[in-house]
Structure formats: structure tokens, C-alpha cells
Amino acid sequence: MPSSHLRACVALLALVAVAGLAPAAPPEEVPGADLLPTLQAAxxxxxxAFQLLAHLVDEIGPRLAGSPELERAVGWAEETFKGLGLERVWREEVLVPHWQRGVERLEMLAPEHRQLPLLGLGGSVGTAGVEAPVVVVRSFAELGPAVQGKIVLFNVPMERTRPALRGYGEAARYRSEGPSRAAACGAVAALVRSLATTSLATPHTGGTRYAEGVPPIPAAAITVEDAEWIARLVARGVTVRLRLEMGARTLPEVTSHNVLxxxxxxxxxxxxxxxxxxxxxxxxxxxxQDNGAGVVQVMAAMKLFRALPRPPRRTIRAVLFTNEENGLRGGKDYAARHGSELHVAAIETDLGAGRPLAWAAEGQPEALAWxxxxxxxxxxxxxxxxxGAxxxxxxxxxxxxxxxxxxxxQYFAVHHTHADTLDKIDxxxxxxxxxxxxxxxxxAANAPR
Incomplete structure (x- = not known):
């Protein structure tokens, strides 16, 4: 553990000792809470926040790592922070992957001819065309010699859980690991059922990773409806034959930026x-929803702090990270650069604009008590x-x-889809x-040491 983080833990231990691990204090006993009504009413x-979001999503748009739109968003965020009169605003370079989707097409050739909606998985290789019968599996254990030369469909549902994030996490490994595992068994392509509990024939993209030493195969997500349809056909003994074309390619890494x-x-x-x-x-x-809402909540919070009649006791640092979606390079780079600094807490918002229900936290027992x-x-x-990621x-x-x-x-209904647009925001x-x-x-910035 870096010495600065050790000092942070010691500071929290001291605070808890002073508090005597008492039950949660009334609001007036928590330092800084006197300004909480003013802050939250504002x-x-x-x-x-909504005005910022409207500009970001309507006028800048999708912001994949390596794209000009992401760097436009970086410049916009930096200038917006400066316009708030904050004491220090800067950007830090981060080397990020540069994957491009290209033109995609998925056709059912048998038992009928139909074009099926799809979204290639981030990081997938492309293909000029691969045609094969489909084998449907619902677990990694079902992979085996029978998938050789076939297109594997992982028809694994995202279970309805509360919160939905739990069901997402359980199913997401089939998207991230499935294509490479199928390739190791000789499959020629992989399709995954979109991660969604509510679907209106909309595919959901996401990232996939290839294991070292395993030849990569093209990988894409299809809709919940089509995954279920194909699975029913195959279960009845019907041969389903598909043709997949993907123009995906990975270009040399490029420089992006975290904004602080x-x-x-x-x-x-x-x-x-x-x-x-x-x-x-x-x-x-x-x-x-993912993650314009979180971005503007952070930016709006900084505006609110700036308007308060006194500064915080600790430094409040806003960070808008690059490349979370297909690499987590922004978060990793920040930790590498700033890990020696004394962070009392790292608070993240990245689950959309729904009504807040709780905080999820990880840390030492003393820190959680604090x-x-x-x-x-x-x-x-x-x-x-x-x-947070x-x-x-x-x-x-x-x-x-x-x-x-x-x-x-609602977040997971539109997450990673063409439908993640401003009209989904309340x-x-x-x-x-x-x-x-x-x-x-x-x-947190005003709690005693």
C-alpha cells in the first residue's frame, strides 16, 4: 500500500476513534452539514446539469476512445470547468486503444433468409465473411468438439435482479470471455445474447478480450429476441445457418486525455x-445514460461547491476519465500518476441518471464506518x-x-445501444x-481528521 494511502487509513482510524464508532450522527453534528440544504436545493x-448533458450528447455525440468526438468532449469539458472559475483545470495525456467498428452485416441463410440486427463487440477482429451453422450454448461447460467450424451463440440471459447491475455482472463474462473460449474449441465466430432485461429488438455492444495464444474470431451481440428465436429453432432440430461480415479493425494506439x-x-x-x-x-x-449523466453530475457539483460561502477543508478534485469502456486506461493512468497522493475517498458516478438509492463502497472496516x-x-x-470501474x-x-x-x-434497457439518447433522461x-x-x-471534504 502506498504510504499516502496508509496515512489516509490512519486518518480515518483516528476519526473513528474520536467518534467512538457511535451511531450515525444527526445531520447537524456532521461537519459541513450546515450547508447541505443550500447545496442540495441548488x-x-x-x-x-441537464443543459450540459444536452450539449454533450446532442452536439458532440458518441465518444469512443480514439475518435475525434472524444477529444472534442475533452476540450469542451476543460473549457466548461475553466468557465466555472475553478482554481486549477488541466488535462493529462493517456495512451488509449483505437478500435473502429466498420460496416457490419448478419444474415440468416437458413431456415429462412433474413437480415438480423447486430453490434460487433469492441475489440473484435473483422471478417470479410464467415458462413456456418449455429451451435447454441448456455454455459462455458457446453463448449466442446461440437462447436468446431461452427458459429457459437451464447444464449445466456441477464437475470432480473435488484439492482440490475448484479445480473449484468454475472452475464457479462460471456461477452468478455466467450468469444476467445469458443475460438479455443475451434469455433469460427461467436455471437452473444445482448445484456438486457428489457429489449425491443435492440442489440447491446460491449467489450471482449482475446486470450493470448488463441486465434481471435469475430464476435458480435445480437438481440434478445433473435437469440431466443435461434435457440428455439436449434432445440427443435432445425439447422440455422448464418453469414457474418464485420469491417472491424484495431489501429495503432492514440493519445487521449483525462480532464481534471x-x-x-x-x-x-x-x-x-x-x-x-x-x-x-x-x-x-x-x-x-452511459456516462454523460455521470459526467455532468460531476461538473454540476463543482459549480455548486464554487458557489458556497466557504471553501472545503480538503481539496476536491474532479476527474473525467477517458477510455473506461474498452480499456480502463484513464483510471489506470490516474492511479499510476497520482497514487502517491493522499486520497481520503474516491467517489464515482457511472450508472446513469436514475433516482439515487444507495452508495456502494469498498474499503477497510474503519473506513466504511467513517x-x-x-x-x-x-x-x-x-x-x-x-x-466504480x-x-x-x-x-x-x-x-x-x-x-x-x-x-x-432503465439504464440497462438502453446501455451500450443506439437508444442511449437524451430523451431517456429524467x-x-x-x-x-x-x-x-x-x-x-x-x-467527505469537511469531515474532521
Missing amino acids: ARSDPF AEIRGCEWPEEIVLVGGHLDSWDVGRGA LRRIAAPVGLPVQEGGS DTSPLAAAGVLGVGLRPEDE PAALAEGTAAVAGLVWL
Whole structure:
């Protein structure tokens, strides 16, 4: 553990010792809570977050790593932060992958001729055309010699769970690992059932990874409806034959940027409370829920802090990370550059604009006790387990990681699809999320040592 993170843990231990591990304090006993009503009322009444989101998703659009649109978003975010009058705004270079989708086509050739909607998986290789019968599997255990020379369809449903994130995590490994595992058994291509509990014939993309030493095969997502249809046909003994064409290609890595902005602490400026979300998105849809909503919640929170009558005791650092979707390079680069600095907490918002329900947190027991105490005035419970993708490298090194957990069923209905657009955003729920994030960051930045 870096020495700075050890100091952060010691600081939290001291704070908990002083508190005597007492039950959650009334709001007035938590330092900084006197300004919480002002802060949260402003978050709920100010349309700034939604206005920012409208510009980002409607006028800049999808922001895949390596694209000109992502770098336009970087410049826009930097200038917006500067326009808020923040004390320090800067960008940091990050080397990111550069994958392009190209033209895609999936045709059913038998038992009938039909074109099927698809989205290639990020990182997939392309193909000028591969044609083969389909083998349907529902687990990795079903892979074997029978898939050699075939197109494998992983028809694994995303279970309906609350939160939906849990079901997503359980099914996502078939998207990330499935194509390479199928290739190791001799498959010529892989299709995955889209990760969604609600579907209107819309495919959901996402990333896949190829194992070293295994020849890569083209991989794509198809709709829930088509996955179920093909599975029913195959179960009845019908031969389903498909032809897949994908223009996907991976180009040399390019330079992107994390965008950072700070409000310096007036008492302990060397101690940092990080609040962040990822600026990139997939190349389909407009990246409204994932993760335009999180981006503008962070930016709006910084505006709210700037308007308060006094500065925070600790430094508040906003970070808009690049390349979360297909590489996590932004989060990894930030941890490599700044891991020696003293981060008291790393708070992330990356699950859309639903009504806030809870915080997910990971850290030492003492840190979690501290979090429950200071978070009490915000009114959301703290749940153990997970926090955020971009802050996970910091959390792995011992920093308290916290992630906002909003209602996410609507989020996963449009997540990684062409339908992730501004009309799916409820401005009032977006504002509630801003109020929650701003409130917790402010309390963490003002809690005693």
C-alpha cells in the first residue's frame, strides 16, 4: 500500500476513534452539514446539469476512445470547468486503444433468409465473411468438439435482479470471455445474447478480450429476441445457418486525455476527495445514460461547491476519465500518476441518471464506518461491495472507493445501444443524483481528521 494511502487509513482510524464508532450522527453534528440544504436545493433547482448533458450528447455525440468526438468532449469539458472559475483545470495525456467498428452485416441463410440486427463487440477482429451453422450454448461447460467450424451463440440471459447491475455482472463474462473460449474449441465466430432485461429488438455492444495464444474470431451481440428465436429453432432440430461480415479493425494506439479540475482545501489541501466519471462512451447511441449523466453530475457539483460561502477543508478534485469502456486506461493512468497522493475517498458516478438509492463502497472496516457516519445527512444507505470501474485501481491500493447506486433498470434497457439518447433522461432524477453526489463529496471534504 502506498504510504499516502496508509496515512489516509490512519486518518480515518483516528476519526473513528474520536467518534467512538457511535451511531450515525444527526445531520447537524456532521461537519459541513450546515450547508447541505443550500447545496442540495441548488442542485435540484439549477438546470445546469441537464443543459450540459444536452450539449454533450446532442452536439458532440458518441465518444469512443480514439475518435475525434472524444477529444472534442475533452476540450469542451476543460473549457466548461475553466468557465466555472475553478482554481486549477488541466488535462493529462493517456495512451488509449483505437478500435473502429466498420460496416457490419448478419444474415440468416437458413431456415429462412433474413437480415438480423447486430453490434460487433469492441475489440473484435473483422471478417470479410464467415458462413456456418449455429451451435447454441448456455454455459462455458457446453463448449466442446461440437462447436468446431461452427458459429457459437451464447444464449445466456441477464437475470432480473435488484439492482440490475448484479445480473449484468454475472452475464457479462460471456461477452468478455466467450468469444476467445469458443475460438479455443475451434469455433469460427461467436455471437452473444445482448445484456438486457428489457429489449425491443435492440442489440447491446460491449467489450471482449482475446486470450493470448488463441486465434481471435469475430464476435458480435445480437438481440434478445433473435437469440431466443435461434435457440428455439436449434432445440427443435432445425439447422440455422448464418453469414457474418464485420469491417472491424484495431489501429495503432492514440493519445487521449483525462480532464481534471480542483477546488483547493483551506485546511488540509494535501488531502484529496476525488469525484469522477468517465467521459468516453461507445460509438453507438449518444452516451446519455452511459456516462454523460455521470459526467455532468460531476461538473454540476463543482459549480455548486464554487458557489458556497466557504471553501472545503480538503481539496476536491474532479476527474473525467477517458477510455473506461474498452480499456480502463484513464483510471489506470490516474492511479499510476497520482497514487502517491493522499486520497481520503474516491467517489464515482457511472450508472446513469436514475433516482439515487444507495452508495456502494469498498474499503477497510474503519473506513466504511467513517463513511456511514458522514453520509448519514444525505439519507442514502451504504452497502458494502464494489464502487466504480475507474476508481477501482485506487480502491485496490487501499483508498476508500464509493459509487452512486441509482435505479438502474432503465439504464440497462438502453446501455451500450443506439437508444442511449437524451430523451431517456429524467431531468428531475438527474438533479437528485447531482444532489446526492455533491452532498457526499462536500461532507467527505469537511469531515474532521
